[in-house]
Amino acid sequence: MRFGFLVFDDLEELDLLGPWELIGVWADQDGGPSERLLIGKHTRGIRCAKGLYLTPDIALDAVGRLDALLVPGGQGSRPAARDPQILEFVRAHAARAPVLSVCTGALILAAAGLLDGRRATTHFASLERLAGNDGIHVVEQRYVRDGDIWTSAGISAGMDMTLAYIAAMAGVDAAGRVQRWAEYYPDGVRHGDPAIHADMPAYVQQR
Amino acid sequence: MRFGFLVFDDLEELDLLGPWELIGVWADQDGGPSERLLIGKHTRGIRCAKGLYLTPDIALDAVGRLDALLVPGGQGSRPAARDPQILEFVRAHAARAPVLSVCTGALILAAAGLLDGRRATTHFASLERLAGNDGIHVVEQRYVRDGDIWTSAGISAGMDMTLAYIAAMAGVDAAGRVQRWAEYYPDGVRHGDPAIHADMPAYVQQR
Numbered sequence: 251m252r253f254g255f256l257v258f259d260d261l262e263e264l265d266l267l268g269p270w271e272l273i274g275v276w277a278d279q280d281g282g283p284s285e286r287l288l289i290g291k292h293t294r295g296i297r298c299a300k301g302l303y304l305t306p307d308i309a310l311d312a313v314g315r316l317d318a319l320l321v322p323g324g325q326g327s328r329p330a331a332r333d334p335q336i337l338e339f340v341r342a343h344a345a346r347a348p349v350l351s352v353c354t355g356a357l358i359l360a361a362a363g364l365l366d367g368r369r370a371t372t373h374f375a376s377l378e379r380l381a382g383n384d385g386i387h388v389v390e391q392r393y394v395r396d397g398d399i400w401t402s403a404g405i406s407a408g409m410d411m412t413l414a415y416i417a418a419m420a421g422v423d424a425a426g427r428v429q430r431w432a433e434y435y436p437d438g439v440r441h442g443d444p445a446i447h448a449d450m451p452a453y454v455q456q457r
Numbered sequence: 458m459r460f461g462f463l464v465f466d467d468l469e470e471l472d473l474l475g476p477w478e479l480i481g482v483w484a485d486q487d488g489g490p491s492e493r494l495l496i497g498k499h500t501r502g503i504r505c506a507k508g509l510y511l512t513p514d515i516a517l518d519a520v521g522r523l524d525a526l527l528v529p530g531g532q533g534s535r536p537a538a539r540d541p542q543i544l545e546f547v548r549a550h551a552a553r554a555p556v557l558s559v560c561t562g563a564l565i566l567a568a569a570g571l572l573d574g575r576r577a578t579t580h581f582a583s584l585e586r587l588a589g590n591d592g593i594h595v596v597e598q599r600y601v602r603d604g605d606i607w608t609s610a611g612i613s614a615g616m617d618m619t620l621a622y623i624a625a626m627a628g629v630d631a632a633g634r635v636q637r638w639a640e641y642y643p644d645g646v647r648h649g650d651p652a653i654h655a656d657m658p659a660y661v662q663q664r
Contacts, residue, residue, distance in 0.1 A: 274470065
């Protein structure tokens with residue numbers, strides 16, 4: 251199994267690297283992906299939104315067939331969503347295998363036409379923007395699967411989506427073993443004045 | 458405020474990059490750190506445990522004064538804990554400002570003598586190893602602060618520690634605003650057979 255991660259300048263680090271970690275833990279287990287690749291438009295280095303410098307493993311025109319593709323968000327998702335080569339790559343991949351987006355990576359999927367007629371979500375500050383696309387049913391969930399298209403809420407939500415994806419692909423016990431090794435048992439604390447969290451999406455309010 | 462992140466070959470990606478993201482979101486707010494640096498023994502690139510290639514911003518002998526230092530874990534923490542230059546760097550820094558470790562980064566702090574007489578924790582699979590050091594009181598918590606030394610449980614636990622650190626340094630509302638932007642509201646699902654999680658540390662069992 252070859253698992254690809256699209257990278258571009260100004261992507262948000264945790265959008266990419268939360269899932270990267272969990273997929274990497276999965277890869278250390280029986281049945282996990284044999285290959286994980288950072289896929290850039292080119293192979294030159296990219297600078298992420300919070301300053302991290304990353305080096306793609308391969309360019310998108312050289313990568314060949316993938317079994318899954320994850321698309322992160324961040325400020326860089328805006329120019330990426332206007333890049334015909336990136337959109338064509340994502341579209342061609344989606345015809346054959348699952349696509350997962352984190353945060354505003356959903357805007358890239360929307361621009362590629364992958365979310366037409368589907369349920370999808372994104373970072374809370376971009377929900378209205380995503381809903382501005384005709385034919386996308388925007389939901390306020392931590393993540394949502396609609397067929398082979400998975401989208402998650404902002405930044406950290408990609409990790410919850412990734413565990414659910416592993417559960418769907420390899421079974422709940424495989425996901426449980428990844429969760430265990432990554433010690434992904436968050437404390438659930440909400441810091442500060444409750445008013446800070448009062449405008450969060452429905453899934454936050456419902457807990 | 459200058460916030461440093463120690464990096465070395467075979468560090469575990471999320472140990473480093475979960476906190477990196479949250480400190481980066483904090484940096485976009487009033488009162489957050491003005492500078493965030495990946496600090497290597499040298500400035501040549503490093504290969505992380507799950508395959509990510511990172512480029513340090515600066516070498517440890519050139520970095521000068523920091524206001525905080527985070528030490529990740531991973532398989533690479535074993536050789537790092539035997540490296541006199543790294544230990545001296547961590548020790549010298551700790552004399553002046555807070556040190557935070559994630560996962561088996563605690564083994565580096567222990568080797569530097571920073572945990573003598575203190576409460577500390579680490580990845581669940583290394584709790585016994587950490588307890589093998591005389592004078593360290595190992596606790597099974599998500600994270601623990603003892604004075605200016607913060608240690609967390611495995612991999613993902615560094616994010617909970619980082620929010621608590623921001624709360625302690627800049628107030629609970631600052632931490633809340635970081636949490637909100639990063640949409641750090643994990644769904645709390647435990648995947649798979651409960652037996653998978655049955656040997657986890659006390660803090661997991663108590664929830």
